[in-house]
Amino acid sequence: MLTTDPRYAFIFDMDGVLTDNMRFHADSWVELFRDFGLEGLDADRYLVETAGMKGHDVLRYFLDPEISEAEAARLTELKDFLYRIMSRELIKPMPGLELFLDHAAASRVQLGIGTGAGPRNIDYVLDLLGIAGRFQAIVDPSQVINGKPAPDIFLRAAGLLEVPPSNCIVFEDALPGVQAARSAGMKCVAVTTTNSADAFREFDNVIRIIDNFSGLRPVELCALLNQEQPTTLL
Numbered sequence: 001m002l003t004t005d006p007r008y009a010f011i012f013d014m015d016g017v018l019t020d021n022m023r024f025h026a027d028s029w030v031e032l033f034r035d036f037g038l039e040g041l042d043a044d045r046y047l048v049e050t051a052g053m054k055g056h057d058v059l060r061y062f063l064d065p066e067i068s069e070a071e072a073a074r075l076t077e078l079k080d081f082l083y084r085i086m087s088r089e090l091i092k093p094m095p096g097l098e099l100f101l102d103h104a105a106a107s108r109v110q111l112g113i114g115t116g117a118g119p120r121n122i123d124y125v126l127d128l129l130g131i132a133g134r135f136q137a138i139v140d141p142s143q144v145i146n147g148k149p150a151p152d153i154f155l156r157a158a159g160l161l162e163v164p165p166s167n168c169i170v171f172e173d174a175l176p177g178v179q180a181a182r183s184a185g186m187k188c189v190a191v192t193t194t195n196s197a198d199a200f201r202e203f204d205n206v207i208r209i210i211d212n213f214s215g216l217r218p219v220e221l222c223a224l225l226n227q228e229q230p231t232t233l234l
């Protein structure tokens with residue numbers, strides 16, 4: 001069993017990592033864009049290019065680089081309303097998640113969330129999954145200046161958990177999120193819910209690629225942080 005010295009932290013991206021729900025975000029964005037004159041946006045483009053970015057940045061990227069904060073907040077809330085309607089009956093924990101969180105907590109690994117989702121969607125997902133009390137820090141874009149792919153969200157989570165970035169492992173499904181972890185100086189376990197395994201191979205901070213949490217051992221992951229080079233990718 002690990003001790004608290006040195007302390008380790010696991011920082012989970014939420015959507016696409018704790019639950020396989022990014023398709024609902026993609027479909028609700030596509031519907032919103034359709035209403036605002038951007039016909040036929042490919043949902044896969046959203047998933048590969050912008051998943052994990054905060055709503056304002058997704059809107060800047062696809063719809064209007066000059067969109068105001070107030071208009072972005074209004075449109076994001078419309079999209080999120082649709083997302084919650086689409087997904088409510090279908091939000092399930094990723095296979096193996098609860099046991100993995102149990103093992104990590106038993107090994108005294110600090111647990112945090114670093115997400116591009118807003119507070120309302122965070123409550124929505126964590127309540128449906130029944131894991132709201134499991135995390136010592138939850139960071140969303142409203143708490144930092146820059147969303148992913150900037151490192152701010154993960155650095156704030158590490159700060160709140162009082163664990164240095166080099167002892168944090170980020171769990172991410174989105175490419176802007178893996179990039180954010182790399183910029184934060186953090187190793188990453190990539191989850192293949194949203195992108196194929198191949199999409200992560202260009203990132204030198206990815207130490208494992210997993211389909212879900214089944215059979216994943218927290219202690220073995222922490223041991224990888226002490227190795228010079230990342231080990232074999234699954």
Ligand SMILES: O=P(O)(O)OC[C@H]1O[C@@H](O)[C@H](O)[C@@H](O)[C@@H]1O
Nearest residue numbers: 014015051052053055115116117
């Ligand atoms: O994957 P994360 O960082 O938990 O967040 C996913 C987010 O991705 C963003 O692109 C969406 O606009 C959000 O609505 C969504 O919550």
